[in-house]
Amino acid sequence: MRIGNAASADELFDLVLEAAHEAVAYESASLMTVDAAGDALIVRASRPGRLVGTRVAVGTSISWQALERREPLIVEGPAPKELGTPYTKDVPFAICIPLLVAAKTQGVLNVNRQSHPGNDAIAYLRILGDQAAFAIERMELYGDLQHFTGQLLSQEEESRRRLARDLHDGLAPILVSAHAQLQSAGVENVQVGKATELLRRAIRETREILGTVRPATLDDLGLVAALSAAAREMADEAGWTLEEALDDPGPLSREAESTLYRVAVEALNNVKKHAAAHEVRLALLKNEETLEIDVGDDGHGFETEQWGEAGVRPGHFGLLGMRERVAFLGGLCKVQSKPGEGTTVRIVVPRERLR
Ligand SMILES: Nc1ncnc2c1ncn2[C@@H]1O[C@H](COP(=O)(O)OP(=O)(O)O)[C@@H](O)[C@H]1O
Ligand SMILES: [Mg+2]
Secondary structure, three states: OHHHHOOOHHHHHHHHHHHHHHHOOOOEEEEEEEOOOOOEEEEEEEEOHHHOOOEEEOOOOHHHHHHHHOOOEEEEOOOOHHHOOOOOOOOOEEEEEEEEEOOEEEEEEEEEEOOOOOHHHHHHHHHHHHHHHHHHHHHHHHHHHHHHHHHHHHHHHHHHHHHHHHHHHHHHHHHHHHHHHHHHOOOOOHHHHHHHHHHHHHHHHHHHHHHHHOOHHHHHHOHHHHHHHHHHHHHHHHOOEEEEEEOOOOOOOHHHHHHHHHHHHHHHHHHHHHHOOOEEEEEEEEOOOEEEEEEEEOOOOOOHHHHOOOOOOOOOOHHHHHHHHHHHOOOEEEEEEOOOOOEEEEEEEEHHHOO
Protein backbone atom coordinates (compact mmCIF):
# COMPACT_ATOMS: atom_id res chain seq x y z
CA MET A 1 0.00 0.00 0.00
CA ARG A 2 1.26 3.44 -0.90
CA ILE A 3 1.00 4.86 2.61
CA GLY A 4 4.24 3.04 3.48
CA ASN A 5 6.05 5.30 0.99
CA ALA A 6 4.91 8.66 2.34
CA ALA A 7 7.77 11.12 2.57
CA SER A 8 6.32 13.20 5.39
CA ALA A 9 3.80 12.83 8.18
CA ASP A 10 1.34 15.18 6.45
CA GLU A 11 1.56 13.21 3.24
CA LEU A 12 1.01 10.01 5.18
CA PHE A 13 -2.13 11.32 6.90
CA ASP A 14 -3.51 12.54 3.57
CA LEU A 15 -2.83 9.22 1.89
CA VAL A 16 -4.67 7.38 4.65
CA LEU A 17 -7.76 9.53 4.12
CA GLU A 18 -7.47 9.07 0.38
CA ALA A 19 -7.22 5.29 0.70
CA ALA A 20 -10.20 5.31 3.07
CA HIS A 21 -12.20 7.29 0.53
CA GLU A 22 -11.40 4.85 -2.23
CA ALA A 23 -12.68 2.03 -0.02
CA VAL A 24 -15.78 3.72 1.41
CA ALA A 25 -16.94 6.90 -0.22
CA TYR A 26 -17.54 9.03 2.84
CA GLU A 27 -19.02 12.45 3.53
CA SER A 28 -16.29 13.42 5.91
CA ALA A 29 -13.32 11.86 7.63
CA SER A 30 -10.45 12.81 9.87
CA LEU A 31 -7.25 11.39 11.23
CA MET A 32 -6.18 12.40 14.70
CA THR A 33 -3.03 11.58 16.63
CA VAL A 34 -2.43 11.66 20.35
CA ASP A 35 -0.27 14.64 21.27
CA ALA A 36 3.10 14.23 22.99
CA ALA A 37 1.65 14.82 26.47
CA GLY A 38 -1.00 12.18 25.86
CA ASP A 39 -3.88 14.40 26.96
CA ALA A 40 -5.39 15.44 23.65
CA LEU A 41 -6.10 14.20 20.15
CA ILE A 42 -5.08 16.59 17.40
CA VAL A 43 -6.71 16.53 13.98
CA ARG A 44 -3.83 16.04 11.53
CA ALA A 45 -5.82 15.62 8.33
CA SER A 46 -9.50 16.02 7.56
CA ARG A 47 -11.90 16.07 4.66
CA PRO A 48 -13.19 18.67 4.31
CA GLY A 49 -9.94 20.15 5.53
CA ARG A 50 -11.18 22.84 7.89
CA LEU A 51 -10.69 20.83 11.09
CA VAL A 52 -6.91 20.40 10.83
CA GLY A 53 -5.23 21.45 14.07
CA THR A 54 -8.36 21.03 16.24
CA ARG A 55 -7.65 19.63 19.72
CA VAL A 56 -9.95 17.16 21.36
CA ALA A 57 -9.03 16.97 25.03
CA VAL A 58 -9.15 13.60 26.73
CA GLY A 59 -12.76 12.90 27.70
CA THR A 60 -15.99 11.27 26.65
CA SER A 61 -15.83 11.94 22.91
CA ILE A 62 -16.29 8.77 20.87
CA SER A 63 -12.74 9.08 19.57
CA TRP A 64 -11.34 8.83 23.07
CA GLN A 65 -13.74 6.03 23.89
CA ALA A 66 -12.57 4.06 20.85
CA LEU A 67 -8.97 4.61 21.96
CA GLU A 68 -9.68 3.46 25.48
CA ARG A 69 -11.52 0.35 24.32
CA ARG A 70 -8.83 -0.36 21.73
CA GLU A 71 -11.66 -1.43 19.45
CA PRO A 72 -13.49 0.33 16.62
CA LEU A 73 -16.60 2.14 17.72
CA ILE A 74 -19.59 2.42 15.41
CA VAL A 75 -22.37 4.90 15.95
CA GLU A 76 -25.49 4.79 13.81
CA GLY A 77 -28.15 7.43 14.12
CA PRO A 78 -28.22 9.34 17.40
CA ALA A 79 -25.49 8.35 19.84
CA PRO A 80 -26.67 5.65 22.21
CA LYS A 81 -27.09 6.80 25.77
CA GLU A 82 -24.79 4.21 27.31
CA LEU A 83 -21.80 5.87 25.60
CA GLY A 84 -22.40 8.88 27.81
CA THR A 85 -21.07 11.22 25.16
CA PRO A 86 -22.50 14.54 24.02
CA TYR A 87 -22.02 13.19 20.52
CA THR A 88 -24.43 14.56 17.93
CA LYS A 89 -23.84 14.25 14.23
CA ASP A 90 -25.80 15.05 11.14
CA VAL A 91 -24.61 11.90 9.41
CA PRO A 92 -26.28 8.65 10.31
CA PHE A 93 -23.17 6.48 10.34
CA ALA A 94 -19.80 7.05 12.02
CA ILE A 95 -16.92 4.74 12.76
CA CYS A 96 -13.85 5.49 14.91
CA ILE A 97 -10.94 3.17 14.40
CA PRO A 98 -8.18 3.33 16.99
CA LEU A 99 -4.67 3.26 15.51
CA LEU A 100 -2.69 0.82 17.61
CA VAL A 101 0.83 -0.56 17.55
CA ALA A 102 1.31 -3.16 20.26
CA ALA A 103 0.50 -1.41 23.55
CA LYS A 104 0.78 2.03 22.03
CA THR A 105 -2.14 4.14 20.86
CA GLN A 106 -1.19 6.41 17.98
CA GLY A 107 -4.50 8.05 17.22
CA VAL A 108 -7.85 7.44 15.55
CA LEU A 109 -9.29 7.35 12.07
CA ASN A 110 -12.86 8.70 11.89
CA VAL A 111 -15.17 8.11 8.96
CA ASN A 112 -18.68 9.54 8.61
CA ARG A 113 -21.24 8.51 5.98
CA GLN A 114 -24.90 8.47 5.11
CA SER A 115 -25.22 4.75 5.72
CA HIS A 116 -23.41 1.64 6.90
CA PRO A 117 -20.85 0.73 4.20
CA GLY A 118 -21.06 -3.05 4.74
CA ASN A 119 -18.88 -5.36 6.76
CA ASP A 120 -16.25 -5.86 4.08
CA ALA A 121 -15.64 -2.14 3.91
CA ILE A 122 -15.29 -2.01 7.68
CA ALA A 123 -12.84 -4.90 7.64
CA TYR A 124 -10.84 -2.99 5.05
CA LEU A 125 -10.87 0.20 7.14
CA ARG A 126 -9.53 -1.78 10.10
CA ILE A 127 -6.64 -3.08 8.01
CA LEU A 128 -6.01 0.45 6.78
CA GLY A 129 -5.98 1.59 10.42
CA ASP A 130 -3.34 -1.03 11.27
CA GLN A 131 -1.19 0.01 8.34
CA ALA A 132 -1.54 3.67 9.21
CA ALA A 133 -0.55 2.98 12.82
CA PHE A 134 2.57 1.14 11.70
CA ALA A 135 3.49 3.84 9.24
CA ILE A 136 3.08 6.56 11.89
CA GLU A 137 5.17 4.53 14.32
CA ARG A 138 7.88 4.07 11.73
CA MET A 139 7.93 7.75 10.92
CA GLU A 140 8.27 8.65 14.59
CA LEU A 141 11.11 6.19 15.06
CA TYR A 142 12.84 7.59 12.02
CA GLY A 143 12.50 11.10 13.43
CA ASP A 144 14.01 9.94 16.75
CA LEU A 145 16.87 8.32 14.89
CA GLN A 146 17.63 11.47 12.95
CA HIS A 147 17.62 13.45 16.15
CA PHE A 148 19.95 10.92 17.76
CA THR A 149 22.43 10.83 14.90
CA GLY A 150 22.39 14.63 14.89
CA GLN A 151 23.40 14.55 18.56
CA LEU A 152 26.12 12.03 17.86
CA LEU A 153 27.49 14.22 15.12
CA SER A 154 27.60 17.29 17.31
CA GLN A 155 29.28 15.35 20.11
CA GLU A 156 31.87 14.13 17.66
CA GLU A 157 32.32 17.63 16.36
CA GLU A 158 32.84 18.91 19.89
CA SER A 159 35.54 16.34 20.63
CA ARG A 160 37.23 17.20 17.35
CA ARG A 161 37.28 20.85 18.31
CA ARG A 162 38.81 19.97 21.65
CA LEU A 163 41.44 17.81 19.98
CA ALA A 164 42.18 20.57 17.48
CA ARG A 165 42.60 23.07 20.31
CA ASP A 166 44.97 20.75 22.19
CA LEU A 167 47.07 20.18 19.09
CA HIS A 168 47.08 23.82 18.15
CA ASP A 169 47.70 25.35 21.57
CA GLY A 170 49.59 22.49 23.23
CA LEU A 171 51.64 20.31 20.92
CA ALA A 172 52.33 22.59 17.97
CA PRO A 173 54.05 25.42 19.90
CA ILE A 174 56.28 22.90 21.71
CA LEU A 175 57.45 21.43 18.43
CA VAL A 176 58.00 24.83 16.91
CA SER A 177 60.04 26.09 19.84
CA ALA A 178 62.10 22.87 20.03
CA HIS A 179 62.88 23.38 16.36
CA ALA A 180 63.88 26.99 17.01
CA GLN A 181 66.07 26.01 19.99
CA LEU A 182 67.92 23.43 17.93
CA GLN A 183 68.53 25.88 15.14
CA SER A 184 69.85 28.56 17.47
CA ALA A 185 72.11 26.14 19.40
CA GLY A 186 74.90 26.79 16.95
CA VAL A 187 75.76 23.10 16.78
CA GLU A 188 76.06 21.50 13.41
CA ASN A 189 76.50 17.78 13.01
CA VAL A 190 74.66 14.85 11.44
CA GLN A 191 72.52 14.12 14.50
CA VAL A 192 71.43 17.71 14.97
CA GLY A 193 70.67 17.92 11.27
CA LYS A 194 68.55 14.78 11.47
CA ALA A 195 66.75 15.95 14.61
CA THR A 196 65.98 19.30 12.97
CA GLU A 197 64.58 17.57 9.91
CA LEU A 198 62.49 15.21 12.08
CA LEU A 199 61.04 18.13 14.00
CA ARG A 200 60.19 19.90 10.77
CA ARG A 201 58.33 16.77 9.66
CA ALA A 202 56.53 16.54 12.98
CA ILE A 203 55.39 20.15 12.58
CA ARG A 204 54.16 19.50 9.05
CA GLU A 205 52.27 16.38 10.11
CA THR A 206 50.70 18.14 13.05
CA ARG A 207 49.49 20.82 10.66
CA GLU A 208 48.00 18.18 8.40
CA ILE A 209 46.25 16.46 11.29
CA LEU A 210 44.92 19.82 12.41
CA GLY A 211 43.63 20.41 8.91
CA THR A 212 41.60 17.20 8.92
CA VAL A 213 40.41 17.37 12.52
CA ARG A 214 38.78 20.77 12.37
CA PRO A 215 40.34 23.23 10.02
CA ALA A 216 40.50 26.63 11.67
CA THR A 217 39.75 28.09 8.26
CA LEU A 218 36.27 26.61 8.40
CA ASP A 219 35.30 28.74 11.39
CA ASP A 220 36.95 31.83 9.93
CA LEU A 221 35.99 31.52 6.29
CA GLY A 222 32.98 29.27 5.99
CA LEU A 223 32.63 26.23 3.79
CA VAL A 224 33.07 27.73 0.33
CA ALA A 225 36.21 29.74 1.03
CA ALA A 226 37.78 27.01 3.16
CA LEU A 227 37.14 24.35 0.52
CA SER A 228 38.42 26.61 -2.19
CA ALA A 229 41.58 27.37 -0.20
CA ALA A 230 42.23 23.67 0.42
CA ALA A 231 41.64 22.82 -3.24
CA ARG A 232 43.93 25.61 -4.47
CA GLU A 233 46.69 24.56 -2.13
CA MET A 234 46.46 21.00 -3.41
CA ALA A 235 46.26 22.18 -7.02
CA ASP A 236 49.47 24.17 -6.50
CA GLU A 237 51.27 21.23 -4.95
CA ALA A 238 50.07 18.69 -7.50
CA GLY A 239 50.17 20.94 -10.56
CA TRP A 240 46.46 20.67 -11.52
CA THR A 241 44.42 23.18 -13.38
CA LEU A 242 41.56 23.79 -11.01
CA GLU A 243 38.10 24.70 -12.18
CA GLU A 244 35.75 25.89 -9.47
CA ALA A 245 32.00 26.52 -9.53
CA LEU A 246 30.89 27.21 -6.01
CA ASP A 247 27.36 28.31 -5.12
CA ASP A 248 26.66 29.85 -1.76
CA PRO A 249 25.23 26.95 0.26
CA GLY A 250 23.28 29.20 2.65
CA PRO A 251 23.29 28.67 6.41
CA LEU A 252 24.79 25.37 7.58
CA SER A 253 25.09 23.79 10.99
CA ARG A 254 28.64 23.34 12.26
CA GLU A 255 28.37 19.59 11.94
CA ALA A 256 27.07 19.72 8.38
CA GLU A 257 29.74 22.23 7.38
CA SER A 258 32.47 20.13 8.86
CA THR A 259 31.20 16.88 7.37
CA LEU A 260 30.90 18.35 3.88
CA TYR A 261 34.34 19.91 4.15
CA ARG A 262 36.00 16.72 5.30
CA VAL A 263 34.34 14.53 2.72
CA ALA A 264 35.21 16.90 -0.11
CA VAL A 265 38.81 17.24 1.09
CA GLU A 266 39.04 13.45 1.32
CA ALA A 267 37.88 13.22 -2.30
CA LEU A 268 40.49 15.82 -3.31
CA ASN A 269 43.15 13.91 -1.36
CA ASN A 270 42.27 10.81 -3.32
CA VAL A 271 42.75 12.73 -6.55
CA LYS A 272 46.16 13.87 -5.33
CA LYS A 273 47.15 10.42 -4.13
CA HIS A 274 45.78 8.18 -6.86
CA ALA A 275 44.69 10.02 -10.00
CA ALA A 276 47.73 11.78 -11.50
CA ALA A 277 45.21 14.25 -12.91
CA HIS A 278 45.76 17.35 -15.03
CA GLU A 279 42.41 18.99 -14.55
CA VAL A 280 40.26 18.93 -11.48
CA ARG A 281 36.78 20.33 -11.13
CA LEU A 282 35.27 21.28 -7.81
CA ALA A 283 31.59 22.26 -7.79
CA LEU A 284 29.12 23.10 -5.10
CA LEU A 285 25.57 23.25 -6.39
CA LYS A 286 22.59 24.48 -4.46
CA ASN A 287 19.50 22.79 -5.89
CA GLU A 288 15.96 23.23 -4.70
CA GLU A 289 16.00 20.30 -2.30
CA THR A 290 19.62 19.19 -2.17
CA LEU A 291 23.13 20.44 -1.86
CA GLU A 292 25.61 18.74 -4.13
CA ILE A 293 29.38 18.71 -4.13
CA ASP A 294 31.22 17.27 -7.11
CA VAL A 295 34.90 16.49 -7.28
CA GLY A 296 35.90 15.42 -10.77
CA ASP A 297 39.29 14.57 -12.21
CA ASP A 298 40.67 13.49 -15.57
CA GLY A 299 43.19 11.09 -14.07
CA HIS A 300 43.77 7.33 -14.02
CA GLY A 301 40.33 6.34 -12.81
CA PHE A 302 39.68 2.88 -11.44
CA GLU A 303 37.37 -0.09 -11.78
CA THR A 304 34.66 0.62 -9.22
CA GLU A 305 33.32 -2.94 -9.38
CA GLN A 306 36.63 -4.61 -8.66
CA TRP A 307 36.04 -4.78 -4.91
CA GLY A 308 32.63 -6.40 -5.07
CA GLU A 309 29.20 -5.17 -4.20
CA ALA A 310 30.19 -2.80 -1.40
CA GLY A 311 32.84 -1.22 -3.61
CA VAL A 312 35.32 -0.98 -0.76
CA ARG A 313 38.98 -1.65 -1.27
CA PRO A 314 40.07 -4.00 1.52
CA GLY A 315 42.16 -2.21 4.11
CA HIS A 316 41.29 1.23 2.67
CA PHE A 317 38.75 3.25 4.56
CA GLY A 318 38.65 6.61 2.81
CA LEU A 319 35.68 6.04 0.51
CA LEU A 320 33.89 4.02 3.17
CA GLY A 321 34.29 6.81 5.71
CA MET A 322 33.03 9.35 3.17
CA ARG A 323 29.90 7.29 2.52
CA GLU A 324 29.23 6.88 6.22
CA ARG A 325 29.62 10.55 6.99
CA VAL A 326 27.35 11.57 4.15
CA ALA A 327 24.79 8.93 5.17
CA PHE A 328 24.73 10.52 8.63
CA LEU A 329 23.37 13.62 6.94
CA GLY A 330 20.79 11.54 5.08
CA GLY A 331 22.72 11.86 1.83
CA LEU A 332 24.52 9.78 -0.74
CA CYS A 333 28.09 9.66 -1.98
CA LYS A 334 28.33 8.28 -5.50
CA VAL A 335 31.61 7.42 -7.16
CA GLN A 336 31.79 7.21 -10.91
CA SER A 337 35.05 6.02 -12.38
CA LYS A 338 36.56 4.04 -15.21
CA PRO A 339 40.18 3.17 -15.85
CA GLY A 340 41.62 5.84 -18.12
CA GLU A 341 38.56 8.06 -17.89
CA GLY A 342 38.95 9.84 -14.60
CA THR A 343 36.79 9.85 -11.52
CA THR A 344 33.86 11.89 -10.29
CA VAL A 345 32.71 11.82 -6.70
CA ARG A 346 29.24 13.25 -6.21
CA ILE A 347 27.96 14.05 -2.75
CA VAL A 348 24.24 14.80 -2.52
CA VAL A 349 22.63 15.79 0.77
CA PRO A 350 19.04 16.94 1.45
CA ARG A 351 19.14 20.61 2.40
CA GLU A 352 16.69 20.21 5.24
CA ARG A 353 19.32 18.18 7.09
CA LEU A 354 22.02 20.82 6.82
CA ARG A 355 20.70 23.54 9.10
N1 LIG B 1 40.29 10.01 -7.74
C1 LIG B 1 40.76 8.76 -7.81
N2 LIG B 1 41.49 8.37 -8.90
C2 LIG B 1 41.95 7.10 -9.01
N3 LIG B 1 41.75 6.14 -8.08
C3 LIG B 1 41.04 6.45 -6.98
C4 LIG B 1 40.51 7.76 -6.79
N4 LIG B 1 39.83 7.76 -5.62
C5 LIG B 1 39.95 6.51 -5.12
N5 LIG B 1 40.68 5.71 -5.93
C6 LIG B 1 40.96 4.28 -5.73
O1 LIG B 1 40.11 3.81 -4.71
C7 LIG B 1 40.85 3.24 -3.67
C8 LIG B 1 40.16 3.42 -2.35
O2 LIG B 1 40.20 4.78 -1.95
P1 LIG B 1 40.16 5.11 -0.40
O3 LIG B 1 39.06 4.30 0.20
O4 LIG B 1 40.12 6.57 -0.23
O5 LIG B 1 41.51 4.50 0.15
P2 LIG B 1 43.00 5.07 0.10
O6 LIG B 1 42.95 6.47 -0.42
O7 LIG B 1 43.44 5.00 1.52
O8 LIG B 1 43.73 4.12 -0.79
C9 LIG B 1 42.20 3.89 -3.75
O9 LIG B 1 43.18 3.09 -3.17
C10 LIG B 1 42.36 4.03 -5.26
O10 LIG B 1 42.79 2.80 -5.81
MG1 LIG C 1 41.67 7.93 0.32
